[in-house]
Every structure is written in C-alpha cells, then in structure tokens.
Amino acid sequence: MRVERALAKLLELGLICELGRKQVIGRPILYGTTATFLRCFGLDSLDDLPQLPTTEDEAESLNDEQKSLLRERLEKRQQE
Structure with a gap:
C-alpha cells in the first residue's frame, strides 16, 4: 500500500511531524501528531481520542x- 501522498499532505497541513527514525532494519521514519492536529480535531490531548x-x-x-x-x-x- 502506498501512503506517500497521504503522509505528504498531512505534513503539508502541519497535522503530523517527523520524530526521528526507528533503530531497526530499513530505519523507518517515525511520525507524531502536532498541536495543530489537536486543535483541528478539538482535542486537549491524545488521551481524548x-x-x-x-x-x-x-x-x-x-x-x-x-x-x-x-x-x-x-x-x-x-x-x-
């Protein structure tokens, strides 16, 4: 499954950000949500999901x- 476009759009909108790379083979990028994500969805924290x-x-x-x-x-x- 290709997710590059979806990730690029989420990054462009500032809803997610790169947090680093996982220390395993292939070193995949780790993403996290941003304060913008929380505001857009009316959340105080991820615990509200x-x-x-x-x-x-x-x-x-x-x-x-x-x-x-x-x-x-x-x-x-x-x-x-």
Missing part, C-alpha cells in the same frame, strides 16, 4: 458466516 476496538470486539460484530470464514483462515495460517 476514543479507544480503538480490540480484535475480540471486532470479532463479536461478525455474523456467523463471517466468523466461520475467519476461523477457517486462521486455521489455514496455523497449518502453514
């Missing part, structure tokens, strides 16, 4: 057919 759902929460919202397909995929991955 809603919690992301857990995998268990997401699995609960699946219907029976989707749960069955997910189980099959997981079992297939374990066998590989």
Whole structure:
C-alpha cells in the first residue's frame, strides 16, 4: 500500500511531524501528531481520542458466516 501522498499532505497541513527514525532494519521514519492536529480535531490531548476496538470486539460484530470464514483462515495460517 502506498501512503506517500497521504503522509505528504498531512505534513503539508502541519497535522503530523517527523520524530526521528526507528533503530531497526530499513530505519523507518517515525511520525507524531502536532498541536495543530489537536486543535483541528478539538482535542486537549491524545488521551481524548476514543479507544480503538480490540480484535475480540471486532470479532463479536461478525455474523456467523463471517466468523466461520475467519476461523477457517486462521486455521489455514496455523497449518502453514
């Protein structure tokens, strides 16, 4: 997945900034949010963001057919 344009736009708008590089192979750039990001979204801090759902929460919202397909995929991955 290509994200260069999205990152460039977020940087251009001042919503994110480069924080440095992760000390692993490839040294990917680490990004963080800015005060502008917080103001644009009416937040006092990142703690005001809603919690992301857990995998268990997401699995609960699946219907029976989707749960069955997910189980099959997981079992297939374990066998590989």
